[in-house]
Amino acid sequence: MSRLNDRARTPATVWLRLPDMEPAEGLVREWLSDQLGIAKNDIRFERDAQGRPRLQAPLAHMDCNWSHSGGFLLASVVTHARVGVDIELIQPRRRIDDIAERYFTPAEQAWLGRLNGRNKVRAFHRLWCCKEAILKAHGRGLSFGLDRLELLPDTKRRMQLQAMDAELGSPYAWQLEEWIPAAGYVAALAVKRA
Known part of the structure; x- marks a missing residue:
């Protein structure tokens, strides 16, 4: 796992086991809370017309994306850029x-x-x-x-x-x-x- 580096604007990325019946968005929210030092309830996503999640204020300057396959989750967040991941x-x-x-x-x-x-x-x-x-x-x-x-x-x-x-x-x-x-x-x- 890497931690978000705001100064260098390099993405922070995590790869972890996705427990059965656990929604990926909930795990991503927990990971972001840990990465950013923000309460989980303050991390809000809104889906655009294509269904892509977008972080809302106060995190609108960041972009987050995730993917899951075969029981694993990959997520990444970056500041002032667009990020996409796939596993x-x-x-x-x-x-x-x-x-x-x-x-x-x-x-x-x-x-x-x-x-x-x-x-x-x-x-x-x-x-x-x-x-x-x-x-x-x-x-x-x-x-x-x-x-x-x-x-x-x-x-x-x-x-x-x-x-x-x-x-x-x-x-x-x-x-x-x-x-x-x-x-x-x-x-x-x-x-x-x-």
Whole structure:
């Protein structure tokens, strides 16, 4: 777990087990209360037209996002920026090629097409996770279209934005991090500076 650094405006992020039947928003509220030193009752969310939660005053200068998969929760908060996170349990899917053909760009499909077996399954989930984190930070989520941004690995195998719809801004405005929080999972965090 990392703590919010207001001066550097780096995101604080937490990854934890999501207890059965526990609403994610309640856990996020508890985590934010601890991070910010604010009573849980003073942390208010309002959902926008796309259903994305937004912090309300006195925390309106902050952005918070969370994701859960396979019994785990990933949450992040940042000041004066937009943040999106995604966590995915890697699941072998028989139809990865079909999903990629429908939702990914031709260059992304070609990259996946050069991979086999577990490497392909993991790469698919990495790509999906990074795209979803970016689109969640943008505020429109998957409905915006996964094919409206293109990511490919760089020489160090880190996913890098290659191109994106003008509505998402410049690829240079985005910071993207990805990691393996535990065996069988991938996670991504996307931050767009104002």
